[in-house]
Amino acid sequence: MRPFEYQRPTTTDSALAAIAPGAAFIAGGTNLIDLMKLEVMAPDTVIDISRLGMDGIEEDDGGVRIGATVTNSDLAADRRVRRDYPVLSRALLAGASGQLRNKATTGGNLLQKTRCPYFYDTDTPCNKREPGTGCAAIGGEQRNHAILGTSEHCVALHPSDMAVAMRALDAVVEIRGAGGETREIDLEKFYLLPEDRPQDETVLEPGELIAAARLPAPKGTRQVYRKVRDRASYAFALVSIGAVLEMEAGRISHAAVAFGGIGVKPWRDGAVDDLLTGEEPSEGLFEQAGEVLMRDARPSDGTEFKVGLTQRLLKAVLTEATQ
Amino acid sequence: MSLDLKIDGPDREHRPDHLAQNVLGHEIDRPDGWLKVKGEATYAAETFPEGLVHGILVRAPGIGRVSCANLEDVRNMPEVLAVVRDERLLRNAAQGGANEAPVQGVDTAEYVGQPVALVVAETFEAARHAAVALTVEIDGVEAPVDPEAVVPEEPDNQISTRGDLDGAMRHAPYSIDVVYTTASMNSAAMEPHAATAVWDGEVLTLRGALQMLKFNRNELADSLGLPPERVRILAPYVGGGFGSKLGISADCVAAAVAAMELNRPVRVVQHRRDVFEVNVRRSETRQRIRLACDTQGRLTGLGHEALVSNLPKEEFFEPVLQASYFAYAAANRDLRLKAARINRPATGSVRAPGEAVGVTVFEAAIDELAVKTGIDPIELRLRNIPEKDPDTGVPFSSHRLEATLKDGSERFGWNERDPAPRQRREGEWWIGTGMAAAFRVNMITPAEARITLDGDRATVESDMTDIGTGSYVIFQQIAAEILGLPTGKVDVRLGDTAYPPGSGSGGSFGAASTGTAVWLAGMEIRRALAERLGCDESEMTLRDGYVTHGNRRVPLADLVGGGAFSGHGRVEPGDAQEKVRQATYGAHFAEVGVNDVTGEVRVRRMLGSFSAGRILNPRTARSQCHGGMIWGIGMALTEEMTHDRRDGHVVNRDFAGYHVPVNADVPPLDVYFVEELDDWAGPLQVKGIGELSICGSGGAIFNAIHHACGARLRDFPATPDRVLAALS
Ligand SMILES: Cc1cc2nc3c(=O)[nH]c(=O)nc-3n(C[C@H](O)[C@H](O)[C@H](O)COP(=O)(O)OP(=O)(O)OC[C@H]3O[C@@H](n4cnc5c(N)ncnc54)[C@H](O)[C@@H]3O)c2cc1C
Numbered sequence A: 001m002r003p004f005e006y007q008r009p010t011t012t013d014s015a016l017a018a019i020a021p022g023a024a025f026i027a028g029g030t031n032l033i034d035l036m037k038l039e040v041m042a043p044d045t046v047i048d049i050s051r052l053g054m055d056g057i058e059e060d061d062g063g064v065r066i067g068a069t070v071t072n073s074d075l076a077a078d079r080r081v082r083r084d085y086p087v088l089s090r091a092l093l094a095g096a097s098g099q100l101r102n103k104a105t106t107g108g109n110l111l112q113k114t115r116c117p118y119f120y121d122t123d124t125p126c127n128k129r130e131p132g133t134g135c136a137a138i139g140g141e142q143r144n145h146a147i148l149g150t151s152e153h154c155v156a157l158h159p160s161d162m163a164v165a166m167r168a169l170d171a172v173v174e175i176r177g178a179g180g181e182t183r184e185i186d187l188e189k190f191y192l193l194p195e196d197r198p199q200d201e202t203v204l205e206p207g208e209l210i211a212a213a214r215l216p217a218p219k220g221t222r223q224v225y226r227k228v229r230d231r232a233s234y235a236f237a238l239v240s241i242g243a244v245l246e247m248e249a250g251r252i253s254h255a256a257v258a259f260g261g262i263g264v265k266p267w268r269d270g271a272v273d274d275l276l277t278g279e280e281p282s283e284g285l286f287e288q289a290g291e292v293l294m295r296d297a298r299p300s301d302g303t304e305f306k307v308g309l310t311q312r313l314l315k316a317v318l319t320e321a322t323q
Numbered sequence B: 001m002s003l004d005l006k007i008d009g010p011d012r013e014h015r016p017d018h019l020a021q022n023v024l025g026h027e028i029d030r031p032d033g034w035l036k037v038k039g040e041a042t043y044a045a046e047t048f049p050e051g052l053v054h055g056i057l058v059r060a061p062g063i064g065r066v067s068c069a070n071l072e073d074v075r076n077m078p079e080v081l082a083v084v085r086d087e088r089l090l091r092n093a094a095q096g097g098a099n100e101a102p103v104q105g106v107d108t109a110e111y112v113g114q115p116v117a118l119v120v121a122e123t124f125e126a127a128r129h130a131a132v133a134l135t136v137e138i139d140g141v142e143a144p145v146d147p148e149a150v151v152p153e154e155p156d157n158q159i160s161t162r163g164d165l166d167g168a169m170r171h172a173p174y175s176i177d178v179v180y181t182t183a184s185m186n187s188a189a190m191e192p193h194a195a196t197a198v199w200d201g202e203v204l205t206l207r208g209a210l211q212m213l214k215f216n217r218n219e220l221a222d223s224l225g226l227p228p229e230r231v232r233i234l235a236p237y238v239g240g241g242f243g244s245k246l247g248i249s250a251d252c253v254a255a256a257v258a259a260m261e262l263n264r265p266v267r268v269v270q271h272r273r274d275v276f277e278v279n280v281r282r283s284e285t286r287q288r289i290r291l292a293c294d295t296q297g298r299l300t301g302l303g304h305e306a307l308v309s310n311l312p313k314e315e316f317f318e319p320v321l322q323a324s325y326f327a328y329a330a331a332n333r334d335l336r337l338k339a340a341r342i343n344r345p346a347t348g349s350v351r352a353p354g355e356a357v358g359v360t361v362f363e364a365a366i367d368e369l370a371v372k373t374g375i376d377p378i379e380l381r382l383r384n385i386p387e388k389d390p391d392t393g394v395p396f397s398s399h400r401l402e403a404t405l406k407d408g409s410e411r412f413g414w415n416e417r418d419p420a421p422r423q424r425r426e427g428e429w430w431i432g433t434g435m436a437a438a439f440r441v442n443m444i445t446p447a448e449a450r451i452t453l454d455g456d457r458a459t460v461e462s463d464m465t466d467i468g469t470g471s472y473v474i475f476q477q478i479a480a481e482i483l484g485l486p487t488g489k490v491d492v493r494l495g496d497t498a499y500p501p502g503s504g505s506g507g508s509f510g511a512a513s514t515g516t517a518v519w520l521a522g523m524e525i526r527r528a529l530a531e532r533l534g535c536d537e538s539e540m541t542l543r544d545g546y547v548t549h550g551n552r553r554v555p556l557a558d559l560v561g562g563g564a565f566s567g568h569g570r571v572e573p574g575d576a577q578e579k580v581r582q583a584t585y586g587a588h589f590a591e592v593g594v595n596d597v598t599g600e601v602r603v604r605r606m607l608g609s610f611s612a613g614r615i616l617n618p619r620t621a622r623s624q625c626h627g628g629m630i631w632g633i634g635m636a637l638t639e640e641m642t643h644d645r646r647d648g649h650v651v652n653r654d655f656a657g658y659h660v661p662v663n664a665d666v667p668p669l670d671v672y673f674v675e676e677l678d679d680w681a682g683p684l685q686v687k688g689i690g691e692l693s694i695c696g697s698g699g700a701i702f703n704a705i706h707h708a709c710g711a712r713l714r715d716f717p718a719t720p721d722r723v724l725a726a727l728s
């Protein structure tokens, strides 16, 4: 670990003032500290944002506003969340372990790094870690890798469960800029595709801080989160699906289906939602949705199985949500 | 003086049953248990001698000649004390029982991940940072890393043929010819390998995470070029080993070399990533099983061919066929082991080397034959229990397979099972059950121990280790029984080469070997006490600190008087090894659910019935069996070291990527012991237990998967992608 300076400001303004090139915010530290030990990330200054008062969950115009440092455990246990956004609660509880969830925060979860093993191995080339060096995963061992949205420069996956549920819930990210100004951006537009710059993962500008995630009032009461993994707990998703649906008169009136384990970012495909909306649920429809979702999939030999697995899981999730 | 015993024949006296203290066979608490719960049992990295500095191993990023261009720059970094590039550093851990230096050297890396330097600094953090800063350049060479891509060696002593297997296969009414694979696996002990070395100019003292100290001392001395008398190793507590700590590893030599160079105590803790690369792993295997039987299910042909791998210059090859020699008999057989030399991290002994993968696969193949013949899998096995060792023709010392099969089957409710696969469905889940037999060779190895009786307090000493298995408590029980003391009056001191050399922990032989040495040491004291009383040892009763002879009863402390009694015991294997075939047996049962949508497999319950000699402490014995059964879950469902196809390096070298079963993967486990007193197992009738329960347990799960969903998986582990492929 490279020597670094540690600061713990108590106001957002002082946190924003402290941030400079080479500095990083730290929230729960469950991802950043691992990366610092391996020197995959090596900030010279670490600014602890846990005392900025960003740990509240508030009523917000029919929805909720979740402070960036609300822990995954607290968020999963929140009464409103469990009642109105059960897909989020379940997604959180399907992630990591109890100990990690007690530390991990909302903002940190959105910004957690990929689990591509080559990214964590500084002895291998990686365009995300060291732009221009190449991608060791391509031609190597892929499993926790994406099949949608990939480029010839990077096939890394966004590993979050929470963010998948938030995608299905149309979350909005509230950002504070270095000058103190606030801007909001749909989670949909928050993440970038890797293309030829896999090192740029989000629209966050240097020095910007995530202040909160906002969820609009729930648009569907039929909420399902399912995660397929290599062991019963404490493993990242091979494939996960968060679905928020509503039914009216036997037809699907709202469909928002998001996917984990397959996309370079928490994945949602408008064409899938559109296909489902207004239709009567049927096996054929769900199969068609799976076909549409995978129309541009680019799997490797290690991730080939995700195509069929996602399609099977999608059918099961949609069946459960429409029953 | 010493009481020595060579095990040449049976012992029908069963003395433990005629002693009075009655502490054997009971669930006595481990004296180290509370210390561990409270964090007071210190492990190898938890001693902090004055002036301690920290070393970090640096790995080779490729295969070929190694150079470090910025060595001097790194030496000049803040707090850095040394960058050690010494030819004595180890290429990889020593094999179990090596007793001499393993392959050494830092100029050439023979696998990716080989340690090529040690960076030492005042603080752990500075050392770690400097280790990253050191650039290791490799002048790369082509090296094979895929066991399937090289022409394997066929060691002569690993081939056994008899009759005409091909003919038997052609003519049999039923036969199967199948190929299974098992994955490269890691011991994944909780405590990472670590060493703290202190050099006083004369003697090197090393706190290590090691299993077999008498060998480790010679290995370390030989590696350093010191006479063994100038090396002392301490390992009073070890946080799991499972074979990976049988031999010294890179941390030990690196810490020692640095301590001698710097004249300061040096601690080297392997990073979890090193643990996956530097120490021996379990070889991946490809196993072809051929079985032929008559209409009654009696085997006429048996073929078991296995391909395993290891690094150049390593002598070990996973002995996959070890139980295939004696488990079942067939007039025509062909057993052969093939060994590929490749440049992946070294392979070596991992819990139940051989049977863990060999029996597991074989028992899955037997299930395939059972399905083909329509004979119940238990019945098929019962019909094929050999009368005598099919390999050598000698009798079995004891053979309790039938008893465990029947016991397990009854307790599990096997008879309620509909043999047809794919019958039970609960929602998305197919439910099924499966079973497998367990076989494991039983061994005893040379071991010594000493007991000192001072008043009515006894102290047991041996360099034997307790790697979490319960050595402390069982030696306490054995000493307490033979000396007639409450267990609280017995102190056990282990894990120090200053004590008599025990067996070490390995091959499940610790309890039988060192336990017998403790017994013999106690017996020597009994005899001395009897002499003082003027009677024969067997005429005297020792209990609760009192000695009774005839109508005379005196406190033991009075009889001992002012001077302490000392007893020394030594056991070694003898002719018994040739006269009989000795093994342990068991039966595994599993119920699984297979998700038809996702291909996920969850074990719903597991039961094991085992015969493993006299059970000294049911709690620690059961706990060993739980561990083995859970390892079976790991082997069957989750554990796999992934090697990069280009350079063989371990891709998933941490616990987020290498999936050992977690609590949620482990259902209720039931363990039962079938009584067995094997006369050939020495005066205590104790046999090995720690490994038996992993042998075959994964096979029971695989067989249950087939019964649940009708798909036959042949590649371990059955991850969701593989199950889905098999389902469709
Ligand atoms: C073994 C293991 C298993 C795991 N399994 C799962 C799993 O199954 N599913 C899953 O979803 N996750 C899993 N995780 C990941 C875990 O959810 C993340 O590590 C966690 O959510 C990160 O949150 P944190 O607060 O600890 O972030 P930190 O480690 O503190 O920060 C992560 C990154 O975000 C930045 N950051 C943090 N907060 C802000 C902010 N407010 N504004 C701007 N930048 C910020 C930091 O600078 C850093 O770059 C696992 C992690 C581990 C170690």
Ligand code: SF4
Pocket: A114, A116, A117, A118, A119, A125, A126, A127, A128, A129, A134, A135, A136, A137, A138, A153, A154, A155, A156, A198
């Ligand atoms: S997939 Fe992306 S993160 Fe992984 S090695 Fe390639 S560039 Fe790096």
